[in-house]
Amino acid sequence: MIRVRFAPSPTGSMHVGGVRTALFNWLFAKKNNGKLILRIEDTDIERSSIESEKEIINSLKWCGLDWDEGPDIGGKYGPYRQSERIEIYKKFIDYLIENNKAYYAVYDDNNNEIYKSNKFPENIDGSVVVKFRVNKDGTTSFDDLVKGTISFRNDLLDDFIILRSNGIPVYNFTVAIDDHLMKISHVIRGEDHISNTQKQIMLYEAFGWDIPKFMHIPLILGNDRKPLSKRHGGTSVEYFRNEGILSSALMNYLALLGWTIEEEIFEFKDKLKDFDPNKLSNKGVIFDYEKLEWVCGKHLRKKEIKDLYIEFLSWLNDDKIKYLIEKDEEYSLNVLSICREKINTLKQLKDFSYNFFIDEYEYEEKYIEKYLKKDWAKSLISASIKKFEELENYNLKTVEKTLNEIADLKITSKKNTFQTIRGAILGKLVTPGLYESIVVLGKERVLYRLKRTEVYINGIKG
Template identity: 40%
Template sequence: MHNIKEVRTRFAPSPTGYLHIGGARTALFSWLYARHTRGKFVLRIEDTDQQRSTEESTRAILDAMTWLGLNWDEGPFFQAERVDIHRAMVRKLVDEDKAYYCVCSPEELEEKRKRALAEGRKPKYDGTCRDKKLPPSDGAVVRFRCPQEGTTIVNDLIKGKISFNNEELDDLIIQRSDGYPTYNFAVVVDDAQMEISHVIRGDDHVNNTPRQILLYEALGYDIPQFGHVPMILGADKTRLSKRHGATSVMAYKELGYLPEALVNYLVRLGWSHGDQEIFSLDELIGLFDLGSIGKSAAVFNPEKLLWLNQHYIKSYPEDKLLDALNPFWNKLGLEVSDPDYGRHIIGDLRARAKTLPEMAESSTFYFTDEPPIDADAAKKFLTPEIAGHLEAIAEALAMIEDYSKEGIEVFLRNLAEARAIKLKTIAQPLRIALTGKTVSPGLDDVMLTLGKERVISRIRRTVSFIGSQPLP
């Protein structure tokens, strides 16, 4: 037995697709609560839907959890491997007359539903087979004998107290005609046997909770505490879906977001600590509590996520950023054979990049000896009179001894002064010579990273380029 005081939370996704933003946030809240209370976090895969569950989805969910850093203490357990346990518990309820076999056909049930709706009644099962004491038979389902009076109270850790009238609840099916236990039943048995103390899940499960509490009581299990997290909406206040942009966690990895940025963003969708926006994982573990989760739905704001990603790119450890950037460089056919060169490139670009592909894209001029020169920029800045200034820079650079950031700054200032021109007269032409573009990191940074030889050779190439242009 586990220590009864120990907090045990779980995340129990169905492997019928990728891990979505909503599921990831629920997992994060469960994980943080377990870490905050020094409890245990259990991962269980709810794969009883044999038609829709796939191994590929399971792998995608585990990969996404790992990428986000949500490590589990026990599991992954697979619900489908526990079906015999669930069936044994169904038999126990039937033996104790707390559940019964029902042979009403889907057609009959549909007929009853229509009649109830037409008569203004709630379309719940009318109890035809409730007291028939039918034996098991092909095609029969098992229904839970729900109490028909009284109320079931859910003391929700997030929403507060919610009361349900038992007469409104259905004699819910706990085992389908194919012999498979239903979700609502299997989840109770599994949570109870895994001694889950706190069930934190999306508020689309609120209406399942009273039925589940009645099942816990019927089975003689301790009832866990429930906390239902409000849903995530798109900017138009409808439920978050593909039309609002990417909804799967791994899509954000491919779009060049850092896991820390996504975790920080997800936790702030519905949880807050004063006005603080940026949290490290250790801070979150220290501060997280269920009482600070909002009761209303959170709105997904891509701009805010982008802002956080930019923050994390700026402050990320260099080597980790290098690892994260590599796949995006490879996609562009670029390879960093010298990690030091890679670190310098990162140092130049990280202050202005919002995503990793954007960073990789803006770094291409570091990898080619002849970066393509933007035609409009050439027309505007690479004029014949500039060629002489550029030539002078190349010649003087060959002699410079202090090739440091400060040394380069002083060199460029002095050269402009000696030639009686403003620094900005040569700044843009030099930038285009080195990068092919009019926008880049600081000139001194770029010159330092490229190194003296590359800089001189690019300036000379540009002088030749100017010489080869037809005169206007």
């Protein structure tokens, strides 16, 4: 059976590169009716935290990635936190020492090796570690499913530590042990782990175990072609979630980074049948923030409006706006429907729709200077109030007709007329379509806002 694993270290936020690795593991497992194991690699005691583990798990769930075995599910191969498996690892340490494949080493305060033996040093003062004995002959090779055959010269590798002086095994040792015990058939991970593979294969061979197949995928890079990091911008799932990127959009975009697929906009779970390791690129891929935003806009506009409404409410952390949106669902659905046509993220949707829900909004300074301070502003707003008060059959067609009638009064140019009314009812000059906005706001709100603007102009004129 195909068994793959995603094994993050809980030492910080979930990086998008990690999520893409989890995604490719998920696709490979699901396509082949296999199993995905989530394993928390927390042997870095000083840096690991339960808060980071919780964020990793929440991020994966938000991204729509489920797993078959893991720390919050369990199974016969658990526990799935390496910090809870120390006694398991020590049995294998003992085996290697007993079979002359590892030995105790002691270092003095200057990091000089002062002892080396298969017997534990009883009376020597210093830091005691266990080191793996490297066979210097020949090469260590493996066939990578993405990169082809990769070989390492064994004579260039020194004996390496497998058990620290604090009694905690090192990464490469615990990974090899866990991958074997958990019956991992394929190891799919970032290419930054290629250098670890030689040590892990050596450990497999020392125990006489079958070696899993390896697939090392290219790293996600910044625009300077260096690994994506905070110097390029936000990199964590939590960052993009807070920025209002939809999870479906993030996963869609991450799938495009290194995977050749004909469509550009899709739900990743619909593409199981198309996933093929042979279609993964062997080159680093650049993370394009603008492209991600564009992809998000596509997802946002194709969502059912009620689903978008629910997701928007779930994302919002502004209790005042949240209350107003929930207070009148039908109105809110109409607002979101017209606002989403010009934005790409939930954060932009909040900014773009905000003044539809707040009557006492502030006017943009640009709008004030360019329109409200003009000599004709008061006459135009007063005429607009009169025209809308007379309007009876309130719909898109009659609203358009009314606006044209106001423009025909020649108080100012048609552009100035429309922009002045736009700013009066929404406080700014970039809004959804003017006709649609007026219809969605409704006659009562439009009149209230026009009259409020008239009062404001009077205050300007003194």
